[in-house]
Amino acid sequence: MKKITTSFITFGLIFGLASNSELSAQTLDGKQIIEKVYNRPTPPNQTSTLTMTLINKSGETRVRTIKQNTKDFGDVEKNIMFFITPADVKNTSFMNWTYTDATKSDDQWIYLPALKKTKRISSESKSDYFMGSDFTYDDLGDRKVEDDTHKLIGKETLDGKECYIVESVSKDKSYMYSKTVTWVVKDHFIELKKEFYDEEGEKLKVQHIKKYGDFDGFYIKILEEMVNVQDKHSTSLFFENINISVNLPEDLFTERMLMRGI
Amino acid sequence: MKKLALLIILSLFATPFLKAQNVEISGFARNYTGVLFDNGEFSILQNTLNLNFEKTGNKVAFKVNPMVYTYNTDSIKFNMREIYLDLYFNKIDIRIGKQQIVWGKADGVFITDIVSPLNLTEFLLPDFNEIRAGVYAAKFDYYIGNNTFEVIWIPVFTALETPSPGSIWFTQPTFPIQPTFDYSKRNVTASLENSEIFAKFTAITSLVDVELMGGYTWDDAPVLHMTKSFGMNPVTHLPYLSGINVTPEYHRLTLGGGSFSSQIKGFIFRGEAAYYGGKYFLTEDMTAVDGLTEKDYLHYVVGLDFSVSSILISTQFIQEHILDYEPGILTKETQNTMTFLARADVLRETLHLELFSYIGLTNEDALIRPKITYDITDGFSVLLGANIFVGDEAGRFGQYKDNSMIYTKIKYNF
Incomplete structure (x- = not known):
C-alpha cells in the first residue's frame, strides 16, 4: 500500500486494520513504532462530512462544516474539500494533491466563490493553524519519520488499550514543538493520544481520539479532540457519513469541481 | 422604485416556496460609511443587501443574485448582478x-x-x-x-x-x-x-x-x-x-x-x-x-506570493507599453505600477490585518489601503479601513489626493 505522505485533514484520520500483533510481540524501538504508524495502509477512496467545533475558554463555540473526498491514485493522493458553514466561507473549496515522492511538495488550490477565481496557494506553511482551530496543518498530516528522533519511553494502558509511549524530538531546532509524546496502540499502531510541548518545553496541546470505528477493514476516526492547555481552547473533529466503498471518479478532483462545488 | 418594492415583496413571499424547493438562500447585509480626511464630509453612506438564490443538481443548476444599494437617505440602486442557468x-x-x-x-x-x-x-x-x-x-x-x-x-x-x-x-x-x-x-x-x-x-x-x-x-x-x-x-x-x-x-x-x-x-x-x-x-x-x-498595446504583470511567519506577502509588477509609440500621444509610452499586499489572520482567525497598495512607479503616486477586520461572531464582522491617495496629482492615484478617507464596513453574512 502506498506510503501516506499527505498533509491534510483527511489523511490523518485513517488507521489500518492489518494485524501487527506478531510484530508488536517483538521488541521495537521508538523509530520502528513510529514507522509502523506512518506506514499504516489506507483505503483507496473515502468521503465524509467533518464538523469542526472550536470552543474557547468561556465555552463559546464556533462551528465549521466541511464535505470532503479523498482518492489514492498510487503516485498521488488527491483530496477535495467543500466548505458548507459558516456563511462567510460557504462554497469555498480546496484541493490538495500529495505525492509519494517525498521530495515533491504538495500542490494546493483554493476556489473563492466571491472572487470566482481558483488560486494556487503555497503548501509550505505547515505551522499555520487550520481555520482558527487548535490543529496546525502539520498536526493534521503525517510528519515524516526522519524529521524526528524517536525514543520508546514506556508502556501504559490507555482507554483500555495497551500502548507504547514514544517521545519524538525534531531534528530541526526551529520546529514549533520542542517534543511530542505519543501513545501508540500496540495492536494496530494507532496514535491514540499525543502531547505537544512548546519551544520552552511546556506542555502546549493534547490530542485524543475519543471514538473510532471499523469500516470495511479499516479503523477510521470518528471523534477526536485537541486541547490547548495553555489557552484553554479546544477543537473537536467529528466525522460523519464516512464511506470508503465508493469508487470516486478522477474528474472529481479537478478545477471544474472546485468551481461547481458539492 | 415601484418595481424594486415589488421585487422585494415578491422575494419575501417567495422565500417559503423557494425553501420548499430546496433553493438555497444566502447573502449579506452591509453598512459602509466613509469620511473624507480633508473636510470630514461623508464620502459614502451606503447600505447593501445581497441575496443569492441557488439550486444545484446533477444536470442543471441556477443562480439569481439581486443586489440593492441605498445611498444617503433617498437614493436606491438595484442591480441584478447575476441570473443564469447551468447545464451539466x-x-x-x-x-x-x-x-x-x-x-x-x-x-x-x-x-x-x-x-x-x-x-x-x-x-x-x-x-x-x-x-x-x-x-x-x-x-x-x-x-x-x-x-x-x-x-x-x-x-x-x-x-x-x-x-x-x-x-x-x-x-x-x-x-x-x-x-x-x-x-x-x-x-x-x-x-x-x-x-x-x-x-x-x-x-x-x-x-x-x-x-x-x-x-x-x-x-x-x-x-x-x-x-x-x-x-x-x-x-x-x-x-x-x-x-x-x-x-x-x-x-x-x-x-x-x-x-x-x-x-x-x-x-x-x-x-x-x-x-x-x-x-x-x-x-x-x-x-x-x-x-x-x-x-497596439502590451499589458503584463509578474507576481510573487510567499509567507513569512504566517504573514502572507504578495507583490506584483505591472507594465503597460504602447508599441510603435509616436510623440504627441497623451498617454505615456510606458507606465509601471506595483502592488503590495501583506495580510495576517490572528486571534484564531477572528482578527484580520491587511495592507494593500497600488504604487505608481511612473508618476510616483500611490493608493494605500490598510484595513482591520474583526469577526464578532461567525459571519458577522466589523471592518475599519482607510484609502490614502498620495503623490503626483497627474497620476492615476495622486489625482484623488482630496479623496483620502477613513471608512467602516459592518457586514452580516447569512
Missing part, C-alpha cells in the same frame, strides 16, 4: 444568462480579465467581487481531465461604468475650449455582427497552471473622437481654434494573452500578459484624424 453534461458545462466572468492570475489588475467590464463609479475601491459588471453571455466549457477549453459568446455589449458628474470620483476631461458633445454613436446596437467572442484554454498540472486566451471584443471605454474647427482672426489673420466637437464612440479590440502560476520552494510565481491590437489613444498630432491614433 458529461464533459461539457453550459452557462447561459447574466454572469460575471473572471479570468487570469493577477490580483487587482485587469489584463486578460476583461470579459466582464468594470464598474469604476467608485474608482478601484469596491471589493473586487463587486467591481465587475455582469454580462449577458453563453459560456461553454469542454473538459478533458484538468484541461478546460472555454468559449464565451456575448451578444449584447456592456460598457465600462464611469463616475457621473457630481461624484468625487468624476474627472472632467480638459479641452482648450468648451466642446460640444455628440452622443449619436455612443451605443453599440445589439446584433450578431456586434457580438463579442472569447476563447480560453486552461491547464492545471502539478508543475504549473496555464491559461491561454484570445478575444474579439469591444474596448469597454468609449474613445473620444474630436473634430476641431478653426476660424480666421480678422486682426492677426491667423487661424484660431473656434470649436471642438466630441463624439464618444466604442471601437473593436482584438487581444491575445495568457497567464501562469507555479509553486517553487513554497513561493508562488505568477504572470499574466495580453497583447491588445487596435487600441485608440488621444494625440496632439495635428495631422491625426479626430485627434486619435491607433496603436
Whole structure:
C-alpha cells in the first residue's frame, strides 16, 4: 500500500486494520513504532462530512462544516474539500494533491466563490493553524519519520488499550514543538493520544481520539479532540457519513469541481 | 422604485416556496460609511443587501443574485448582478444568462480579465467581487481531465461604468475650449455582427497552471473622437481654434494573452500578459484624424506570493507599453505600477490585518489601503479601513489626493 505522505485533514484520520500483533510481540524501538504508524495502509477512496467545533475558554463555540473526498491514485493522493458553514466561507473549496515522492511538495488550490477565481496557494506553511482551530496543518498530516528522533519511553494502558509511549524530538531546532509524546496502540499502531510541548518545553496541546470505528477493514476516526492547555481552547473533529466503498471518479478532483462545488 | 418594492415583496413571499424547493438562500447585509480626511464630509453612506438564490443538481443548476444599494437617505440602486442557468453534461458545462466572468492570475489588475467590464463609479475601491459588471453571455466549457477549453459568446455589449458628474470620483476631461458633445454613436446596437467572442484554454498540472486566451471584443471605454474647427482672426489673420466637437464612440479590440502560476520552494510565481491590437489613444498630432491614433498595446504583470511567519506577502509588477509609440500621444509610452499586499489572520482567525497598495512607479503616486477586520461572531464582522491617495496629482492615484478617507464596513453574512 502506498506510503501516506499527505498533509491534510483527511489523511490523518485513517488507521489500518492489518494485524501487527506478531510484530508488536517483538521488541521495537521508538523509530520502528513510529514507522509502523506512518506506514499504516489506507483505503483507496473515502468521503465524509467533518464538523469542526472550536470552543474557547468561556465555552463559546464556533462551528465549521466541511464535505470532503479523498482518492489514492498510487503516485498521488488527491483530496477535495467543500466548505458548507459558516456563511462567510460557504462554497469555498480546496484541493490538495500529495505525492509519494517525498521530495515533491504538495500542490494546493483554493476556489473563492466571491472572487470566482481558483488560486494556487503555497503548501509550505505547515505551522499555520487550520481555520482558527487548535490543529496546525502539520498536526493534521503525517510528519515524516526522519524529521524526528524517536525514543520508546514506556508502556501504559490507555482507554483500555495497551500502548507504547514514544517521545519524538525534531531534528530541526526551529520546529514549533520542542517534543511530542505519543501513545501508540500496540495492536494496530494507532496514535491514540499525543502531547505537544512548546519551544520552552511546556506542555502546549493534547490530542485524543475519543471514538473510532471499523469500516470495511479499516479503523477510521470518528471523534477526536485537541486541547490547548495553555489557552484553554479546544477543537473537536467529528466525522460523519464516512464511506470508503465508493469508487470516486478522477474528474472529481479537478478545477471544474472546485468551481461547481458539492 | 415601484418595481424594486415589488421585487422585494415578491422575494419575501417567495422565500417559503423557494425553501420548499430546496433553493438555497444566502447573502449579506452591509453598512459602509466613509469620511473624507480633508473636510470630514461623508464620502459614502451606503447600505447593501445581497441575496443569492441557488439550486444545484446533477444536470442543471441556477443562480439569481439581486443586489440593492441605498445611498444617503433617498437614493436606491438595484442591480441584478447575476441570473443564469447551468447545464451539466458529461464533459461539457453550459452557462447561459447574466454572469460575471473572471479570468487570469493577477490580483487587482485587469489584463486578460476583461470579459466582464468594470464598474469604476467608485474608482478601484469596491471589493473586487463587486467591481465587475455582469454580462449577458453563453459560456461553454469542454473538459478533458484538468484541461478546460472555454468559449464565451456575448451578444449584447456592456460598457465600462464611469463616475457621473457630481461624484468625487468624476474627472472632467480638459479641452482648450468648451466642446460640444455628440452622443449619436455612443451605443453599440445589439446584433450578431456586434457580438463579442472569447476563447480560453486552461491547464492545471502539478508543475504549473496555464491559461491561454484570445478575444474579439469591444474596448469597454468609449474613445473620444474630436473634430476641431478653426476660424480666421480678422486682426492677426491667423487661424484660431473656434470649436471642438466630441463624439464618444466604442471601437473593436482584438487581444491575445495568457497567464501562469507555479509553486517553487513554497513561493508562488505568477504572470499574466495580453497583447491588445487596435487600441485608440488621444494625440496632439495635428495631422491625426479626430485627434486619435491607433496603436497596439502590451499589458503584463509578474507576481510573487510567499509567507513569512504566517504573514502572507504578495507583490506584483505591472507594465503597460504602447508599441510603435509616436510623440504627441497623451498617454505615456510606458507606465509601471506595483502592488503590495501583506495580510495576517490572528486571534484564531477572528482578527484580520491587511495592507494593500497600488504604487505608481511612473508618476510616483500611490493608493494605500490598510484595513482591520474583526469577526464578532461567525459571519458577522466589523471592518475599519482607510484609502490614502498620495503623490503626483497627474497620476492615476495622486489625482484623488482630496479623496483620502477613513471608512467602516459592518457586514452580516447569512
